[in-house]
Amino acid sequence: MPTLNWIGKEAVTNHDKEVPFKLLKKVKTASAGDNSQNLIIHGDNLEALKALMPYYVGQVKCIYIDPPYNTGNEGWIYNDKVNSPKIKQWLGKVVGRESEDLTRHDKWLCMMHPRLKLLRDLLAEDGAIFVSIDDNEQHNLRSLLNEIFEEKNFVTNIIWQKKYSPQNDAKYFSDMHDFIVVYAKHKNKGAEKHGWIRNLISRTERQNARYKNPDNDPRGPWKPADLSVKTYSKAYDYPITTPSGRVVNPPNGRSWSTSKENFEAWRNDNRVWFGKNGKNVPSVKIYLSEVQGGTVPLSIWLRDEVGDNQEAKQEIKELLGTENFPFDTPKPVRLIKRILQLTTNEDSLVIDSFAGSGTTGHAVLDLNKEDGGNRKFIMVEMEDKVAKDITAERVKRAIKKYGFKEGFEYCELDKPLFNEHGQIEDTCDFRQFATYIYFTETQTNIDPKKIDENYIGELGTTEYYLLYKGKNKNDLNKSFLKKIKKTENKKVIYADRCLIDDETLAKHNVAFKQIPYEVKVY
Ligand SMILES: C[S@@+](CC[C@H](N)C(=O)[O-])C[C@H]1O[C@@H](n2cnc3c(N)ncnc32)[C@H](O)[C@@H]1O
Known part of the structure; x- marks a missing residue:
């Protein structure tokens, strides 16, 4: 497999092993509710993920991350480039003098590599990681994930329609989508061997509305599906006489999807539809009751199904008010809920280590309320101005506004377990x-x-x-x-x-x- 090289790679390849193990300190005043197992951690996710390892190694079912896209847009409260003072300082320390020569792509890769390694260790054998990204780093991210998660565990690259209005002054193309890159920890093992299984997506009211019952079939609403198929088989190419007496054959180059014998059994069971007048080319009935399990997810997610950036901004505005408006590209709750539905069950643990406005925590609580689940979340946010006042505050207000039952514990990263004299830190209980x-x-x-x-x-x-x-x-x-x-x-x-x-x-x-x-x- 071709591998990606960049300046600083050598310094960060095993850096996850060198990160000091730090203790976590609960901050009661910033938490919500008592004894919650949900966590919001203020700190660099590299140290936070390491601190979580003794508690959660191999236990996380779903990782969703939305790291800086490396767009070069530095006008927002956080840097979307990797020039945040904290990351700059970290690069200087880990990569050394070479770090002054790094391009923005080198820096981004140096930042991501050790963090993705720790995330992989936290992931359960049947877990999966979903990473939001755009064209600035999508290609590099794929190479990095191929290296860390292995190419065979690549699942898909979802296209998410992030906005509705085209940007008419765009120099080349109006950029309408982001990607969500998906890797499983183990893709091809199958359920019995604990590999990743994706769930179906629950059907929407709009999808259900396509099922009707024009002939009052006692089995309930149904939808007609084409009886002919592209793969030609001579045995399945036979004439059918409609109730009106018309003789129909499969369209040119096609055959029916079933044998003559089976077709007659379906007809006798009233599973074939020839239209109201009994004259049309036959279709086979698909009953709503038989497809209630859900639908197979598509690799394109449109804004009317899962929301867009605008919807996400509105959600934050409703909770925090305009004066606290934090990000240019927050994610809508519906988008994260779709991910959770696809990959979690009712008691899964979910991690988002680039938490921003805390959409993931909000989505977990919302889905729990909807389906009675008991999923737990851990979110990490590094920026001092964001973690308490935006990430935690948004979730607190969502709990109040929407009547979510659970709370969360807010933690700071404390001192390293081993102090500078090599002794165990006194605060360690x-x-x-x-x-x-x-x-x-x-x-x-x-x-x-x-x-x-x-x-x-x-x-x-x-x-x-x-x-x-x-x-x-x-x-x-x-x-x-x-x-x-x-x-x-x-x-x-x-x-x-x-x-x-x-x-x-x-x-x-x-x-x-x-x-x-x-x-x-x-
Ligand atoms: C693109 S935003 C996430 C937006 C989020 N998905 C939402 O819906 O609001 C990325 C966030 O990751 C945070 N971040 C960047 N580097 C980090 C690090 N090393 N550790 C923890 N958080 C980090 C940034 O401060 C920023 O808030």
Whole structure:
């Protein structure tokens, strides 16, 4: 497979591994409701995604992101180029002096690569990622996703009609659409092997209205479908006599879609329609009751089905008022709801790590209200002026206005787990540390319900314990050894000091790991 090269690639290829693991700090005053599992995180998504890993690795069913398109339009509250001061600073640090020579495409690729890698790790085996983009970076994004998600997992490149009015002063073409690029984590595995399955789209009232019942068929409304097909088969090319006595054959070069025998069975079952007068070329009836499961999604999404930028602006205006109008290109709730319908079930976890005005959170709550679902969202927004006052505020106001039941927790990125002296940061509590330790040991997420004092969980035939109750209190001693489970399993015990001799440890099948030196840096 051809691969894309750009200046700075080498520096960022494994950068996701070097990002320091930071703790998350809840900010109660900016949150809504109690104990919600929805999260809005203020911070750079690179650090935020890393901080989420011990909690959500491999658990996210749907990722929707709307990263900067790299248009060069810097007039808005956030930079649509990658020249945001925070990203510039980050590039300088990661790519080094070379970063001064980067073109805007190099910078964009440097910014996206490590973030997409972390997103892929968070995605469940049956999950999929949807990325909004336009022609500025669509081609680069495809190459990047081919590398990170593999080409075989490319699903489609949706065209979304983002506006209605043509731009008559456009120099070349009036740009009417964006893309939404879709990749599955595993596309071709099938349900039994946990690959991605796309749902059907629920039928709209307009689609349903096409089904009528002119002959009062007791099976309910139906729609006529062509009985002839393009693929010619001699056996299916036979004359049909209509109720009016007219003899009809398939149109030139075509044949009927079924055998003569089957056709007669359909006719006897009143499944064939010859028009009101009984004279027309026959069609076969498709009953509404048989297609209620939904329709197959198309790769073109029109504004009257899913909304456009204008609709999105109106939605934000209604909630935040004009004075807070944040973005030129927000996404409408209906667009994100369509994505959620296609790829989530009722208790899926959804991440949007370029949250902007928080449309994804709004869409998740809206769809939950509509279908009684219990989906959860995590959104990340970096800009100081946006995260609390726009992302969180919009969702708060939507909850109030539309009576959504759930709330969210607002978090700031806190200090790194390891401070500059290599010690565990004081603000890290037992649960946070246990979650981290369990993840670095097992690469899976802890089950908080299983934590029982110092026991933090097990995997296979190994149990994990953590002594972490404040300074100088974390000794692995004989009295602690008496308290651990009496099983044959290997026991990995994290503590500050070990006061037991090696022989006794071996007798109890215990491996001692000293905090902080033997805590793996993730
Ligand atoms: C195009 S906007 C998203 C708009 C959003 N879909 C909506 O409907 O409002 C992109 C957002 O990503 C944010 N962003 C850019 N880089 C980021 C980063 N590294 N971490 C977190 N947020 C970032 C920007 O501040 C901006 O708000």
